[in-house]
Amino acid sequence: xxxxxxxxxxxxxxxxxxxxxxxxxxxxxxxxxxxxxxxxxxxxxxxxxxxxxxxxxxxxxxxxxxxxxxxxxxxxxxxxxxxxxxxxxxxxxxxxxxxxxxxxxxxxxxxxxxxxxxxxxxxxxxxxxxxxxxxxxxxxxxxxxxxxxxxxxxxxxxxxxxxxxxxxxxxxxxxxxxxxxxxxxxxxxxxxxxxxxxxxxxxxxxxxxxxxxxxxxxxxxxxxxxxxxxxxxxxxxxxxxxxxxxxxxxxxxxxxxxxxxxxxxxxxxxxxxxxxxxxxxxxxxxxxxxxxxxxxxxxxxxxxxxxxxxxxxxxxxxxxxxxxxxxxxxxxxxxxxxxxxxxxxxxxxxxxxxxxxxxxxxxxxxxxxxxxxxxxxxxxxxxxxxxxxxxxxxxxxxxxxxxxxxxxxxxxxxxxxxxxxxxxxxxxxxxxxxxxxxxxxxx
Amino acid sequence: xxxxxxxxxxxxxxxxxxxxxxxxxxxxxxxxxxxxxxxxxxxxxxxxxxxxxxxxxxxxxxxxxxxxxxxxxxxxxxxxxxxxxxxxxxxxxxxxxxxxxxxxxxxxxxxxxxxxxxxxxxxxxxxxxxxxxxxxxxxxxxxxxxxxxxxxxxxxxxxxxxxxxxxxxxxxxxxxxxxxxxxxxxxxxxxxxxxxxxxxxxxxxxxxxxxxxxxxxxxxxxxxxxxxxxxxxxxxxxxxxxxxxxxxxxxxxxxxxxxxxxxxxxxxxxxxxxxxxxxxxxxxxxxxxxxxxxxxxxxxxxxxxxxxxxxxxxxxxxxxxxxxxxxxxxxxxxxxxxxxxxxxxxxxxxxxxxxxxxxxxxxxxxxxxxxxxxxxxxxxxxxxxxxxxxxxxxxxxxxxxxxxxxxxxxxxxxxxxxxxxxxxxxxxxxxxxxxxxxxxxxx
Numbered sequence: 001x002x003x004x005x006x007x008x009x010x011x012x013x014x015x016x017x018x019x020x021x022x023x024x025x026x027x028x029x030x031x032x033x034x035x036x037x038x039x040x041x042x043x044x045x046x047x048x049x050x051x052x053x054x055x056x057x058x059x060x061x062x063x064x065x066x067x068x069x070x071x072x073x074x075x076x077x078x079x080x081x082x083x084x085x086x087x088x089x090x091x092x093x094x095x096x097x098x099x100x101x102x103x104x105x106x107x108x109x110x111x112x113x114x115x116x117x118x119x120x121x122x123x124x125x126x127x128x129x130x131x132x133x134x135x136x137x138x139x140x141x142x143x144x145x146x147x148x149x150x151x152x153x154x155x156x157x158x159x160x161x162x163x164x165x166x167x168x169x170x171x172x173x174x175x176x177x178x179x180x181x182x183x184x185x186x187x188x189x190x191x192x193x194x195x196x197x198x199x200x201x202x203x204x205x206x207x208x209x210x211x212x213x214x215x216x217x218x219x220x221x222x223x224x225x226x227x228x229x230x231x232x233x234x235x236x237x238x239x240x241x242x243x244x245x246x247x248x249x250x251x252x253x254x255x256x257x258x259x260x261x262x263x264x265x266x267x268x269x270x271x272x273x274x275x276x277x278x279x280x281x282x283x284x285x286x287x288x289x290x291x292x293x294x295x296x297x298x299x300x301x302x303x304x305x306x307x308x309x310x311x312x313x314x315x316x317x318x319x320x321x322x323x324x325x326x327x328x329x330x331x332x333x334x335x336x337x338x339x340x341x342x343x344x345x346x347x348x349x350x351x352x353x354x355x356x357x358x359x360x361x362x363x364x365x366x367x368x369x370x371x372x373x374x375x376x377x378x379x380x381x382x383x384x385x386x387x388x389x390x391x392x393x394x395x396x397x398x399x400x401x402x403x404x405x406x407x408x409x410x411x412x413x414x415x416x417x418x419x420x421x422x423x424x425x426x427x428x429x430x431x432x433x434x435x436x437x438x439x440x441x442x443x
Numbered sequence: 444x445x446x447x448x449x450x451x452x453x454x455x456x457x458x459x460x461x462x463x464x465x466x467x468x469x470x471x472x473x474x475x476x477x478x479x480x481x482x483x484x485x486x487x488x489x490x491x492x493x494x495x496x497x498x499x500x501x502x503x504x505x506x507x508x509x510x511x512x513x514x515x516x517x518x519x520x521x522x523x524x525x526x527x528x529x530x531x532x533x534x535x536x537x538x539x540x541x542x543x544x545x546x547x548x549x550x551x552x553x554x555x556x557x558x559x560x561x562x563x564x565x566x567x568x569x570x571x572x573x574x575x576x577x578x579x580x581x582x583x584x585x586x587x588x589x590x591x592x593x594x595x596x597x598x599x600x601x602x603x604x605x606x607x608x609x610x611x612x613x614x615x616x617x618x619x620x621x622x623x624x625x626x627x628x629x630x631x632x633x634x635x636x637x638x639x640x641x642x643x644x645x646x647x648x649x650x651x652x653x654x655x656x657x658x659x660x661x662x663x664x665x666x667x668x669x670x671x672x673x674x675x676x677x678x679x680x681x682x683x684x685x686x687x688x689x690x691x692x693x694x695x696x697x698x699x700x701x702x703x704x705x706x707x708x709x710x711x712x713x714x715x716x717x718x719x720x721x722x723x724x725x726x727x728x729x730x731x732x733x734x735x736x737x738x739x740x741x742x743x744x745x746x747x748x749x750x751x752x753x754x755x756x757x758x759x760x761x762x763x764x765x766x767x768x769x770x771x772x773x774x775x776x777x778x779x780x781x782x783x784x785x786x787x788x789x790x791x792x793x794x795x796x797x798x799x800x801x802x803x804x805x806x807x808x809x810x811x812x813x814x815x816x817x818x819x820x821x822x823x824x825x826x827x828x829x830x831x832x833x834x835x836x837x838x839x840x841x842x843x844x845x846x847x848x849x850x851x852x853x854x855x856x857x858x859x860x861x862x863x864x865x866x867x868x869x870x871x872x873x874x875x876x877x878x879x880x881x882x883x884x885x886x
Binding site: 018035081105136144262316349371 | 454476
């Protein structure tokens with residue numbers, strides 16, 4: 001028998017990791033609920049026809065296909081594991097549109113699967129935490145998503161920058177430099193600015209067919225700096241001839257305005273919102289705002305992203321449904337909190353008390369007292385075997401159980417337990433009532 | 444474009460269903476934690492070598508296999524979706540045994556997948572909620588699992604019978620009737636007693652190769668009745684020649700004794716434990732106690748099951764690890780609670796208040812007040828569009844939001860909102876402070 005293993009890119013989560021992951025999910029979920037988002041769940045497997053062609057050619061290759069064991073090997077499998085939560089959500093809206101009231105605000109926290117090459121921080125099974133508002137073009141939704149991001153990271157104690165862009169601004173710029181059909185090429189190049197530097201980006205733009213003049217006109221955009229408002233003014237001046245560009249500037253101004261009115265406080269060291277034109281993610285389907293969040297104190301990719309899409313459900317035959325959404329990457333957030341040691345110590349739910357019985361009568365009393373304490377809401381264990389004291393206390397130590405209630409023949413006679421503090425080693429005798437009060441107090 | 448659909452046997456869960464499912468998961472999980480079980484999670488996909496051959500020939504056919512899109516169609520897929528939580532748990536123990544302290548008490552609440560023919564109440568994706576104690580043969584663990592079952596169903600308000608059997612008793616009976624090698628045949632036949640009746644069962648036993656004498660000796664067992672103790676005495680008398688049988692009777696007596704000592708109360712109308720020899724589930728791997736729970740007031744199969752297995756991890760090269768576990772079937776429990784209307788009304792987390800703004804200034808005030816209320820922990824929405832009042836209030840109605848705070852030009856002047864009770868239709872003007880106090884009080 002070979003040693004068992006798990007598929008590459010997947011992970012087991014022990015008690016502590018699961019508690020910490022739940023802490024992240026619960027934090028995100030509580031904030032979603034503050035804003036009225038409703039939780040839904042969709043199946044892990046979708047029809048292949050639902051998934052194929054939605055993530056580009058590269059994405060199609062990363063889909064996991066599912067086959068019944070009964071099916072013949074060569075037969076085309078018709079099901080696949082979901083690749084994200086967005087396409088299943090679009091499918092959900094189309095299938096359930098008669099039951100839904102729009103605007104529809106939903107959140108969803110479930111795993112997704114991608115046959116990516118596994119590497120540090122990239123897994124084949126990982127969780128997404130998505131919130132989307134569907135059926136309204138209101139920029140109030142964008143503003144609320146910014147607030148949600150701010151509140152989630154405030155609660156998690158993580159300092160972040162939220163970057164915002166708008167596809168319409170990018171389109172306006174493409175028009176301004178005389179290359180309206182080259183928006184994607186421009187943004188792909190812009191996206192590399194951080195990594196490869198200005199010179200290489202300019203070279204790449206030429207290779208992608210932009211004229212020297214277009215590249216020249218683009219330079220002020222690539223060099224953009226200052227406050228959000230200073231940047232917006234520069235862009236506004238440059239793109240004044242483009243209706244789309246003007247609309248983009250106006251949208252971002254409105255969102256900033258709503259956000260500032262609502263929160264009534266300046267950005268601070270822990271959270272800031274920055275206009276960033278190099279942000280060009282998801283251009284295949286974002287049509288307005290584009291969001292991305294980066295941790296300030298950890299070198300890691302984007303930990304949250306999203307944007308507005310005007311035709312999400314069009315692929316399933318329901319056109320003209322606008323939506324805007326945000327997706328938190330729980331695994332990367334986990335890595336950040338872990339690196340910075342930001343998990344609260346109480347994120348793991350521990351047993352409060354272990355009964356250690358030295359004989360059969362003692363065991364019966366331990367079980368009875370344990371049951372009474374549990375009825376009062378305490379988390380209590382009874383060591384199930386009549387093992388040596390050392391072994392029983394070792395179990396308490398290994399499981400971080402703070403107190404052990406020892407019952408031997410003396411304690412049977414005096415109707416007490418000897419309560420041992422597993423950290424300090426202190427011991428004292430306690431009656432049931434004293435024990436119940438003590439455990440309640442030390443919860 | 445065809446109308447989108449989901450794979451047969453799978454389901455979407457809307458807001459209300461998700462809330463109700465979470466209510467079940469949270470109830471089960473809280474009770475598991477009271478007894479010190481620690482949560483772990485394993486990946487949805489396992490190596491096919493981990494899964495194959497663990498569920499019998501029939502089970503192998505029900506495995507879903509997973510293929511990367513990149514892999515060639517005819518290539519043997521090496522991964523599969525987990526079929527239950529037990530085999531992945533056994534694999535987990537073997538892989539992580541160096542990090543674990545035994546006895547190890549874990550719980551796990553995750554979906555499993557089976558390519559079963561879908562039918563009412565049987566799905567291809569469904570959740571299991573498992574708790575197991577590994578690394579001890581103590582019958583205290585059996586007793587605790589009974590208590591856990593009792594407490595979970597007490598909290599859910601569902602009246603149940605917990606049936607208990609012991610494989611050793613079945614083995615003793617097989618010896619007594621002179622057919623020690625026919626235990627599986629006997630139990631399969633006994634299992635059908637309820638469905639096909641005594642006559643058919645006796646016929647089937649003969650067909651399976653039991654002599655007329657063996658079948659005759661089995662009759663008192665098939666006719667067993669009375670209290671648990673009366674049944675145990677009958678069995679004890681019949682199987683006195685069998686060491687295994689005697690051990691089985693002793694084990695069940697001990698478990699009943701521990702359970703009765705612990706709970707210090709007789710079984711009642713809501714919960715009872717019954718010795719039931721026709722209970723023969725999972726004999727392929729159970730070696731001691733066997734559990735099954737049935738709802739008293741709903742006609743549905745087993746809603747919880749489990750038992751002791753003495754060699755779970757042996758299949759992965761780690762012999763002699765005894766364990767006992769229980770598995771709650773969340774989907775059937777859902778159906779029971781739903782049929783009996785037992786979900787608490789507050790199981791769905793709803794928005795408490797909707798702001799309905801009549802203009803742009805009003806919207807800005809609504810956002811600002813909403814944000815302050817959220818900072819105080821209230822779940823508040825702002826209708827994102829400047830739609831007609833009727834539409835905005837219709838949204839509150841459809842989403843069961845109990846109060847709407849309307850802001851028009853009058854309310855702007857007086858620095859108030861008009862708070863409307865969406866059920867009674869009552870309205871009254873409120874300042875921010877009044878509103879904050881009111882919402883807090885009506886949480």
